[in-house]
Amino acid sequence: MLLAREIKKRHPFDLPEQEAVLNLLKTADHLQIRFARLFRKYGLTPQQYNILRILRGEGRPLPILEIASRMITVVPGITGLIDRLEAARLVERQRCDDDRRVTYVAIAPRALELLAQIDQPLVELHKSLVGHLSPEELTALSRLLEKARQGEASGESAADAPAAASALPQ
Incomplete structure (x- = not known):
């Protein structure tokens, strides 16, 4: 309540x-x-950080569409995000030799240095947000959130219907 x-x-x-x-x-x-x-504080948006995290975790250049599919939040303008990261010299674009329609994105050394600066403050933020929960509670929370997403993904929800009522309280 x-x-x-x-x-x-x-x-x-x-x-x-x-x-x-x-x-x-x-x-x-x-x-x-x-x-x-x-x-x-580090000159990034959460979405830009997410792109850099994906690239660092993979350890190799990835196609833009692959990066988009791994994002935590849906980003309609991923090309614009990558443009800004490239302008900041945090990523580099690479054309695919086999298919010129495909562009790969590689993380730049400068971005790896930036991510290293963010790592500890991010750990501290995670702990400040949910560190008061026990390991069992954290596991249960994760499973419940996954279950909620799976239930929604199983079919069209009422919110997708043309005349859906608002879920927000009046």
């Missing part, structure tokens, strides 16, 4: 599903703000 107080809701939630989804949205907003604040 903490959420109801936070959003100053006067009436009970219509459904437990509504309360759970709104709790998830409120929590996601809080987390996004904290991550954006951290990455801003």
Whole structure:
């Protein structure tokens, strides 16, 4: 019921599903703000950091579409993000010899240095956000969030219907 107080809701939630989804949205907003604040200190957006993290983790250049498929958040303008990273000399584009329509993106040494600076503050942020949860609670939280995503992915939701009602409280 903490959420109801936070959003100053006067009436009970219509459904437990509504309360759970709104709790998830409120929590996601809080987390996004904290991550954006951290990455801003290093001149990055969360999406740019995500691209660099993917490239560092892979250890080799990747096609742009492969990077897009691995992103944590859906990014319609991945080319623009890569343009800005390239302008900052954090990535380099490489044309595919076999298929000129394919462009690979490689992480630059400068980006590896930047990521190394971010690593410890990011660990500290993770701990400040969820470090109060036990290992068992963290595992349970991860499994529940995965289960929620799988349930939504199993078919068209009511929100996809043309005349869907808003999930937000009135």
